[in-house]
Amino acid sequence: MTEAPFDLAVEGVSVAYANGHLALRDASFHLSGGTICALVGVNGSGKSTLFKSIMGFVKPVSGHVTINGAAVKVALKRNVVAYVPQAEEVDWDFPVSVADVAMMGRYGRMNFLRIPSATDKTKVEEALRRVSMWDFRDRQIGELSGGQKKRVFLARALAQEGRVILLDEPFTGVDVKTEQAIIDLLRELRAEGCIILVSTHNLGSVPEFCDQVVLINRTVLGYGPTSEVFTEDNLSKAFGGALRHFHFEHSTVQDHDGRAIRVLTDDERPLVFGKDGHLEYKDREGREDILRQREEET
Amino acid sequence: MRDALWVGMMVAATCAMLSCFLVLRGWSLMGDAVSHAVLPGIVVAYGVGLPLAVGAFVAGLFCSIATGFIQRNSRVKKDTVMGVVFTGMFALGLVMFSRMESDLHLDHILLGNILGISRSQALQTLILGAVLLVVTWVKRRDLLLVSFDRGQAKVLALPERLLDYLLLSLLSLAIVVSLQAVGLILVVAMLVTPGSVGLLWTDRFDRMLLIAVGSAVASTASGILISYHLDASTGGCIVLVQALVFCASLAFAPKYGWLGRHMNRRKGKENPV
Known part of the structure; x- marks a missing residue:
């Protein structure tokens, strides 16, 4: 498929509930294909409201969503928006x-x-x-x-x-093997130029396969490449006190246990931050310099 | 007698096809509600000289739309609102009926009178029934999609609201055509039982439609014949046969019946995976 790259623009979108309460205030971001973008935020942060406004299920009180420059309604008629429900x-x-x-x-x-x-x-x-x-x-x-x-x-x-594919919590209730299969498929779709928007609270998988992130808490707190946006600082901002922190202290990690860190978790991937970014990474191609640098430091 | 058989079978087929959607959508009570709510419409239509079907259709649609509206704009749950609206409308119909001089028989409306159907009424029912049947069959995939996954229907820009109203309109009209056969008290059986029989026998939608229609047509024909020979209430006989078919399906359907499930469990015990 060699079509022109798709783009999705959300500009100043505010959505109100029936009681007048704002679910989403002045949310803006821009994506162009192919990309896999994570939509990250706590429950009730407006993730699903944002999804619904991209799919045209709710009408923003202000702002607008455009897909390839056309209104959502027109895009839906062209069948370019696909949705994978929970x-x-x-x-x-x-x-x-x-x-x-x-x-x-x-x-x-x-x-x-x-x-x-x-x-x-x-x-x-x-x-x-x-x-x-x-x-x-x-x-x-x-x-x-x-x-x-x-x-x-x-x-x-x-x-x-579909060229704009929205997935709502695609990894809930999914075994590890399928998770990997889905990730591989999403990568193929990205290579074909699709815009893939994944709403997830499974933070550990985000740096694994998403190249961009939209952080959201009632509004868009930040968006851009994962390495720039998906930082400990920003996540604390997006999640407030809702994240559990485990710090591996110098003493426990380096001396006591002979430099080994073990993280056990249930089906969800833990998010592990190290110095200057992510420790665990499956796509290390193109980042050999960082790896070498880290090697030298130790 | 022959007219009655044809009309009964047409009504059964129409209702059976719609019943599949009602059962899957959890709209069974809606069928009951709309069937009771048509009474004031029938009385008014009779009073002003319109075809009874028109009055019934308007009243039925009013009932379902009013229910939806009240539910959205109050904290009372849908089944409760429905209970209030349809009994209220039924009561209104009863009061209006008792204040009006007419040669309509209330028991014919409530319980049906298929053996006494006139030629022109029979023809009218057959034509309307055939139209409903064709429309439902043609739009079955869209109607199934809005029932199954509304989100997908919206994302494909299908007119989901319009499809809801289409289903409601089909439902009201189906009730109108079946009044003659089983009367408005027992219509709900025609609108619920065949679909549940279909659901017990298969897990493919098109097959479910065919099984529902087949079982309903057969039960109705035998119900009419039995009532003729026993000289018993026709509506009652039809619904009773359907209920027996339902019970038999509950027991003997291959996969979802009790017997089938029991056998599967035993098979599972003998060869554990």
Whole structure:
């Protein structure tokens, strides 16, 4: 796919609840594809409100969202915005199969009878194969594991050929293997020029795969490349007292335990900060100089 | 008698198809509410000389829209609001009916009178039923999507509100066409039972529609025949047969019935994964 890079602009968006209370005040940021951008903030910080305004579910009282310069409504008509919901938003007892769900991504491109064409069927097959769910195509969706469910809805976004893809907490209830598979897929989509916006409270995974971050607490506190924005200082600002801090003191880490740090955690990745940025990094390519420098310091 | 059979089967098919959506959306009570709420509409339409279907349709739609509106603008929960609105409207209908001189029979409206249906009424019901059936079948995928995942419908820029109103309109009209067959007290059975039977037998939506329609048509035809031979209430017989089909499905459906689940559990014990 070689289309012009997509861009998403959120400018001065304020959203009010029915009671007049502001959920989001004067939020602005700018993204252009391909990028994987994390939307980070505590519960109630306005993450989902921001999502909803990008998808056109809520109308801002001021400001506007544009996708490739066009209003959200126009972008939705072009089917370029895709959404991967949280597991709780879906009734898993519905009598629909994996293939049915993926096909729902194509509805906007069908005529009003919604009879799938050959193209629709190929796109669905491609999408399901890409998330390794083709073999499960005839399963009823309630019979899948948490990770498989996530992948089905991701396949729907792929089948839709969305260029702006929003994922709401994609790693909740997902096993480590699927998490890695999803991350790999998102990277491929980034390479194809998609804008991927991931709302997450799983901080540890952010530096792992997101190249940009939007920090949010009732407004946008900051946005930009992960290495600049996703710092201990900024996170403290965004989360206030809601983050637990563990400092590994000089004595415990270096002398006592022979320079070994062990962090145990449940399914969520811990976020580990070291001197000048992140200690743990899977993409170290292009950063050899930092690695060398650190080597020398020790 | 033959007219009654045709009309009954058409009504059964229409209601059965809609019942699949109601069951999946958790709108069963909505079917009950709208069916009671049509009474004042019928009385008014009779009074001013409009077709009864028009009055019933307007009243049914008013009930569902008023329920939604009150719920959004108060702290009372939806099922409660619905209970108040539909009983209120039903009561209004009763009062209006008792104050009006007419040759309408209240028990025909409440309990149906399919064996006494006239040729023109039968024709009217058949045509309206066929239209409803076709519209529901054609729009089934969109209606399913708004019930299943509203977010996706919005993201695809489908007119989700319009689809809600479409479903409500189809529901009101289906109630109108079934009044003659089973009466407004038992309509809700036609609008709930077939869908739940379908849901017990399969986990594919199109198959669920077909099973619901098939079981409803068969139960209605046999219900009418039984009532004719036993000289018993027709509406009652139809709904009773449907209820028996439901019970049988509950027990014997292969995957979701009790027997099926029991067998699966035993199979699971014999060959643990």
